[in-house]
Amino acid sequence: MTAIADPTWTLVGRVEDVPLLEGRTTSIDGRRIAIFRLLDGLAAIDAHCPHAMGPLADGIVADSCVTCPLHGRRFDLRSGLALNGDESVTVHEVRDEDGEIWVRLS
Amino acid sequence: MKVLVIGGGIAGQAVLEAIRERDADIELTLACAEPRLPYDRVALSTLLVSGAEPDTLTLRPASWFEDNRIEVLLNTRIDELTGYDRYVVCTGSDALVPPIPGAQHAHVFRSPEDCAALASATGRAVVIGGGLLGLEAAYGLASLGCETTVVHLTDRLMERQLDDGAARLLTPAMEALGVEVLLEANTQEITPEGVRLADRFLPADTVVISVGIRPQTELARAAGLTVERGIVVDDAMVTSDPRVLAVGECAQHRGVVHGIVAPIHEQAKVAADTICGIDNAYPGSIPTAKLKVMGVDLVTAGAPDGSRAVVVADDSTYRKLIVDGAGNTVGTILLGDIRGAELLMDAVRTGREASDPLALLAEASQATAADLPDSARVCNCHGVCKGEIVDAIRTRGLGSTLEVVSVTRAGAGCGSCKPMVAELLANERGGAAEEATFLCPCRRQTREELAAVVRERELDSVSELSAACGAGRDCGACKPGLSYLVSEIRGNRHREERHARYINDRVHANIQNDGTFSVVPRIRGGVTNADELRRIADVADKYEVPLIKITGGQRIDLLGIKKEQLPAIWEELDMPSGHAYAKAVRTVKTCVGTSFCRFGLGDAMKVGIELESAMEGLYTPHKVKGAVTGCPRNCAEAYVKDIGLVAVEGGWEIYVGGAAGATVRKGDVLATVDTSDEAIRLSLAFLQHYRESAEYLERTYAYIERVGIEPVREAVMADLDGLLERYRIAKAAADPDPWRERHAPVHPKQFSELDSEPELVGPPAEGAR
Incomplete structure (x- = not known):
């Protein structure tokens, strides 16, 4: 087990807790964060759609974006920018350390 | 290289x-x-x-x-x-920004940022420059509600493309759209308050300079x-x-x-x-222009004047053809009536010999797509000729305008030639043009194309289909459609992938605006009993369900349920899923029929429960709602359901394609039969036909309006046994109650987040479903 000593990183679970091409949420410092497992690694963004607070972790995930399940706002998981609107979500740093998911808030 | x-x-x-x-x-x-x-x-x-x-x-x-x-x-x-x-x-x-004092107070119109800056313009606007782009910008500002004035240096608008006669008609045409035109107006200075001309000051909240390019x-x-x-x-x-x-x-x-x-x-x-090392030479281009202003049709090509010209004009239209000394076409101006524009532009481009220019003008005004020469350029934005379009339609078997646009790029620019593209397609297909719907719009793949890939390569999952042709990878929006397609073609013997399903189908509940879910147990035919009602009430008490609602489909909806509570609630309800969250068979509404009703002709409740049992658990292109009503008084609203049975004297009528949602439509009679068994058989055959033939997210009413009831009736009757057999296979392999996943979740975190656990459910009882 490799623990990250840097206290700005938080251990939030194991990679296998997030099904492939799906998302799950967790809380870090009182903030809801959505973690996604993509074909080429993990992504972490704020859990709620800025439009109407939709749960982004419940959205459909494609190669690099997620679609909000409530009204279809679509966000790039690397940049956080909406692909069909002006909104954006904050992107957080996320690492896979020997199967553990570590997140550092932006 | x-x-x-x-x-x-x-x-x-x-x-x-x-x-x-x-x-x-x-x-x-x-x-x-x-x-x-x-x-x-x-x-x-x-x-x-x-x-x-x-x-x-x-x-x-x-x-x-x-x-x-x-x-x-x-x-x-x-x-x-x-x-x-x-x-x-x-x-x-x-x-091009000319050296006018104060030019820094003006906007230009070249980028989306410029556009965004102008989009909020209000009040008075002045556009400096009455060329093509200036007029289009002025029209845009007038459309935003600005009181708009075009200030133009010379004595006529678009002087490079128009002669005096055409320009004199264009000015009132622009003014009719609410754009004031000032000609021979030399801008002396731009200030934050407006534009100073030689003889007056024009107050303006927004000033746009559009005098040319650099x-x-x-x-x-x-x-x-x-x-x-x-x-x-x-x-x-x-x-x-x-x-x-x-x-x-x-x-x-x-x-x-x-x-x-x-x-x-x-x-x-x-x-x-x-x-690429291929010898070729660009000979120059004949200038053409098309004004993109709603309500003002204007097309020009070549020179506005020449040694000889004919003009056909009245108060609002102007059609001119210009020929040179040798009698070759060198220019045209069409304003207000642009019939035959493609033909005339082609004549200019090829220098067509016109011994009688008036006859050519007359011929052009009658020309249809079929009359155009292959060299006629249909799309000026992308430089696509009629010949290329026709060739693409023939050799690539294109069937819709959308496909032709996507393959040839004709119509992908300003779009003004799309009607011509559609006309060419209709000609080629003998009038039978049909707009394709892309199941995967990103990769422009239709349901039929994708279905062929699934069949030929015997694919079992959305992932395999994505790997094979890219569908579903870019935005993912089509993944639920692909899931349905794969499951339908493989008769439900596909490999299920939850990431390709909506959240509703991952957790078998309908997501609500606050991220909670609704739970609707199956109550076939709307007929329930005291035990079921008591369990529903107990669940509502125990889980403090925020809202209990009787649905329009004669069921009970528990709203405001947290995802983690779903397995435990299903366990305590001990009723199967009502599929109220899925593109699937939802409910079959019934009236009391012969049981208590004084007027009932048929046993609506019994037949409704049979029909619902026979249809439930199957996924469909869009939701399917049914009803069985015991007499033509139609208390169960069977006329406006996707599938509705109506008891009549001596038999049953089967209505399909009805709707009572955003669209209201009375269904078409598929058939009238003697017995309820026969009615159910035909209903199932229709359901299977719909499952195999409709586009994803196309309700039965939209499907039937698109193809017509007669072809549907023929297809159902001609292949009745085949449809029923395929239906039987699909039904046998379908999971009748996805709520059983409470005992065997597909993933430990199916119903929970990283920092939460689902509420516990005991092992299935002995002999449980």
Whole structure:
């Protein structure tokens, strides 16, 4: 087990807790964060759609974006920018350390 | 060979496409100074009118560049020409801003940012410049509600394209749209308050300068290329440096800088040939113009005047054909009546001999798509001729306007030629043109195309289908549709992948606006009992369910349930899923029929429960709602259901394609039969036909309106046994109650988050379902 000593990183679970091409949420410092497992690694963004607070972790995930399940706002998981609107979500740093998911808030 | 294309506009895009068409191996890199992929600058003014997002103007999606192995550098300004074998400079042009004092107070109209800045314009607006772009900008501002004035230096609008007669009609046409026109008006100064002319001051909240273009030649000058007004190129589009080519509004060919779209495509083809070592020469272009202002039809080509001309005109239309001394067509102006524009533009382009110009004008006004010569250019934006379009329709078997646009690019620019494209398609297909619906719009793949791939390669999952043809990878929006397609074709013996399902189908509950879910147990035919009601009440108490609602489908909806509570609630309800969250068979409403009703002719409740049991658990292209009603009084509303049975004297009527939602439609009678068993059999055959034939998310009423009830009836009757057999197979393999996943979740976190656990459910009881 490799623990990250840097206290700005938080251990939030194991990679296998997030099904492939799906998302799950967790809380870090009182903030809801959505973690996604993509074909080429993990992504972490704020859990709620800025439009109407939709749960982004419940959205459909494609190669690099997620679609909000409530009204279809679509966000790039690397940049956080909406692909069909002006909104954006904050992107957080996320690492896979020997199967553990570590997140550092932006 | 490594080629760098500099500039993310129409020219850069056209060069990339032309090179890739000719050579699959050349390493291509595109450098865009702007933070976005190449977009259609010509259509900018339409953003003001439509209010659409700039993204809608993107010429090709990011996946296109990936698929064609083109490296794209956004936000990248190239300062020197180094590191590549060949360069194509497509830097375009900037707005020409004349040295008017106070010009810094004015807007120009060249980028989406300019467009965004103007989109909020209110009050009074002044546009300096009455050329094509100036008039389009003025129309855009007037559409936003601005009191708009065009200030033009010379004595007529669009003086480069129009003669006096046409210009005199254009002015009132623009004024009818609410745009005031001031001619021979020389702007002396622009102030924050407005525009000062020689004889008056025009107060303005917004001032736009649109007097022309200035080729963007900074890079070319820095690189030491010969630059006059634009970057000087020869007929092979090569600049003074043999490694470097230039295309588009930055280039100057035989002394001319072209400021319109069509020449760009002609130049791009020649440039691509040059790079690929093919001898070709660009002979120059005949200038054409099409004003994109709603309600003012104006097309011009070639010279506005010549040695001989004929004019047919009245108060609001003006049609002119100009011929030279030898009798060859050299120009045309069509205002107010642009019939035959393609034919006349082709006559100008080819210098068609017109011994009787009046006869040619008359012929043009009668011309249909079929009459056009193959050389006639249908799409001026992308330079696509009729012959290319017809050829593509024939050789590639194109069936819809959308496909033709996507394959040939005709109509992908300003779109004004789309009706002509549709007409050509209708001609080729004997009038049987039909708009295709792409199941995967990103990769432009239809349900039929994808179904063929699934069948031929015997694919079992969405992932395999995505790997095979890319569908579902870009935006993912079509993944639920692909899931349905794979499950339908494989008769529910597919490999289920939850990531390709909506959240509703991952947790078998309907997501609500606050992220909670609703739970609707199955209550077949709307018939329940005291035990079920008691369990529902107990669950509502125990879990403090915020809202209990009787649904329109004769069921009970528990709302405000947290995802983690779902398994435990299902366990305590001990009723099967009502599929109220899925594109699937929902309910069969019934009336009391012969049980208690004084008027009932048929046993609606019994037949309804049988029909619901026979249909439940199957996924469908869109939700399917049914009803069985015991007499034509129709208390169960069977006339407006996807499938509705109505008991009549001596038998049953089967209605299909009814709707009572956003669309209200009475269903069509599929058949009238003697017994309820026969009615159920036909209903199931229709359901299977719908499952196999409709587009994803196409309700039965939309499907039947599209294809007609008669073909549906024939298809159902002709293959009754086959449909029922395939239905039986699909039904046998379907999971009748997904709520049983409470005992065997597909993933430990199916119903929970990283920091939560589902509420516990005991093992299934002995002999449980």
